[in-house]
Amino acid sequence: MDLLESLVRIAWLIGAAGFVFGLMRMNSPATARNGNLISAGGMALAVGGTLVLLAVTTNPDSPHPGLPIAGWVIILAGIAFGGGLGLYTARTVKMTAMPQLVSLFNAVGGGAAALIAIDDYLRLAAPLCAGCIIPATQGIQGIPLEVSIPTVLDIVIGGITFTGSLLASGKLMGIISGKPIKVPGGQLVTAGLALIVAVAAIYLWAGNVSVPVLFVIIAASLIFGITMVLPIGGADMPVVISLLNSFTGTAVAMAGFVLGNDVLIIAGALVGASGAILTKLMADAMNRSVLNIMIGGFGGGEGTVSAGGPEGGTVRAIGMDDAAIQLAYATNVIIVPGYGLAVAQAQHAVRELAELLEKRGVNVSYAIHPVAGRMPGHMNVLLAEANVPYPQLREMDDINPEFERADVALVVGANDVTNPAARRAGTPVSGMPILDVDHAKSIIVIKRSMGRGYAGIDNELYVNPKTGMLFTDAKQGLADLVAAVKAL
Amino acid sequence: MSTELLAALTVFVLAILCGFAVISKVPATLHTPLMSGANSIHGIVLVGSMVIAASATDLLSQVISFIAVAFATMNVVGGYVVTDRMLQMFRRKPVEPKAGAAESPKA
Structure with a gap:
């Protein structure tokens, strides 16, 4: 192994160490961005080293020393094409x-x-x-x-x-x-x-x-x-x-x-x-x-099953002003966002409501279920984009004991992950860890209709006597709530 | 079994254990950037794609290696940029609109 190859192999090793170190720094929001840069640096070193090695060493299949013209064209054109496409899509x-x-x-x-x-x-x-x-x-x-x-x-x-x-x-x-x-x-x-x-x-x-x-x-x-x-x-x-x-x-x-x-x-x-x-x-x-x-x-359409729980409970619909008063005069409010919030593009509206409540002295936090969204941790990213500070984003195990002290739990676009039926045996969601929304003193659910979630069963939370339903679109409903709280 | 293969297997197993150890501590808040970051790391396949491109002599090989290089670069560049964009949004305190515009560094 000549000197150059040794150096390039060391560069690869440093690159690999960069990946490990970068991933380690991903375990806190404060250091994560730096970790990603370290990882990217490792990648640049490994790729750059490879290019130098290929440019200088003799290819055994080719009579000429170094990288043949065709090889250069393939590599550089490929990098330009793929890199451009990646950069554009990632930016936009x-x-x-x-x-x-x-x-x-x-x-x-x-x-x-x-x-x-x-x-x-x-x-x-x-x-x-x-x-x-x-x-x-x-x-x-x-x-x-x-x-x-x-x-x-x-x-x-x-x-x-x-x-x-x-x-x-x-x-x-x-x-x-x-x-x-x-x-x-x-x-x-x-x-x-x-x-x-x-x-x-x-x-x-x-x-x-x-x-x-x-x-x-x-x-x-x-x-x-x-x-x-x-x-x-x-x-x-x-x-x-x-x-x-x-x-x-x-x-x-x-x-x-x-x-x-x-x-x-x-x-x-x-x-x-x-x-x-x-x-x-x-x-x-x-x-x-x-x-x-x-x-x-499960719940692919035909297989919709009844939760087998207390059937026929009554659903209580509440008005915008009623909901606004509950929120504005609460001490602790926990917001439970689900993917429906993202579909309605209501992340900014929910942040606006939260800020308004905080100005009135209400403690606001967000309860995030691990599978909220379409990839692991997706909901956190969406709320971070809407400028929600990450200390307010709380994980399920961390926030569940706090629902008992919450005056109001505001559920927006989340369904199955709040269904108390999960605590009982014999339902399609049985055993699924859920957010203990029903432990809150009062519950407000913003929802378009009584439609079912992915599991295809009725949510028992909606017939809980403590629950008030606001039947409206998430984005519009939150905007109306902001207006109603401001008017108080 | 050759010594090289044995050494490679050792590296493989140790790296798997290392992956388990490193990831287990990441909070759910960061799962999306973590996955996206890990996603960019497997873009290291670019190194392999460049190696096959360098020694490609027939047309088929050249076409295959061009696609491989382009795919891998898209994975690397896109992955890191998008992860950085995500992480940049995680802030401890809400950003005031004016201050945010002034201080936010260009990615």
Whole structure:
């Protein structure tokens, strides 16, 4: 190993350390931005080092020293094209559209990882016998297992992530229906694809070299990604997006094994592990297993069940002025925002109301359920964008004991995560951790109608005698509340 | 099993454990930026894409590596920029409209 290569490898190591250190600094809002910059610095160092290494070292496949012109063109044009696209979309995206953009970036990352393995396999197979099949029995020196195992895994995981993330992104954008789409026999197709991939993988691992079989794996993985995400509904997206993020990390680590590159292995494994933890956290927050979510969402329309609780309670509607008086003369108010708030673009309106109440001496905090929004922690970002100071954003376990001391709990656009039916056995939401909104002295729910949430059951909170319903659009309702409080 | 593979596997397993340890402490408030930040980190696949681009000699390989480089760069650049945009919004105190406009640094 010459001096230059040693230096570049050290640069990769420093880059990897930057990723770890950057992630560590993500555990507090005060240091997180700096952490992201450290991580970006690590990335710049690793990529820059690679470019220097490629520019100087002799390519064994080429008669000329250094990077051939074609290589320069491919790399620079690719960086300019992809970088421009990434920069533009990242700068212009609205914060509500964040999950679909992250999902899109995830898709291209997984796609790139799969392409590396595909390219590597084609190159290894070409001198053996281009495009044809060499059975293991012919005794030709094939592709060793330590290459073929990560190659196949990279293609399978990367392929699934590519189409799966694109579809998730499309669902979040609304291009494809966000509802769970269930095709009769869809699970059979998914199982069939998994079987095809498994058989093809074993065939290649047994020492056979075959480009057509490789393409069967590519195609089956791409279709698998679609059939996997199609039956999953919008409210389960936090789990799906973190799972796919974890997949991409793993695919990148596999690409690292294919190329024998440590920095890819380290960064990929880091992301794979972190994504797995987030996936688990999200699934726990819904009291469902990851497998259960992947197999299909509940409440897909036909299966709407009664909560089986005290039926026929009466719903009490209250007026705007009544609600304004309750809020304005309270000591403690807890706002419970849900994704409906973001859909109505009411983040700024809710912040305005909160500030107004604070000026009157009311303590205001926000209770945020872990799965509020369309990706983990999405609601926090939306409220931060609306200029809500982060110390006011409180996590579920932290704020639940405080509902008892709250004079008013204001629920805007949240439904299933406030349903007390979750505490009882035998309902679709049973066991799901919820916000203890019903412990507040008084509850105001801003809601357009009595429609059901994602779980497809009635919310018992709405028939609680302490609950007053304000039937209106979230944004308009909050604006009216602001006006009503001001008029007091 | 070659020594290189064994070393690579060691690195892989240790990095996974490191990932578990680092992430477990992140509060829910930061889960979106964390995921977006982790998302940009797997853009390191750009290094691999550049390596295959450098040695691509036939047209198919060149096309594949161009797409890989473009995809990976989009992942890296977009990921870091969007994460920074998000984190920039997390503030301890509400920003006064005037002061905010003056002090907010350009990303």
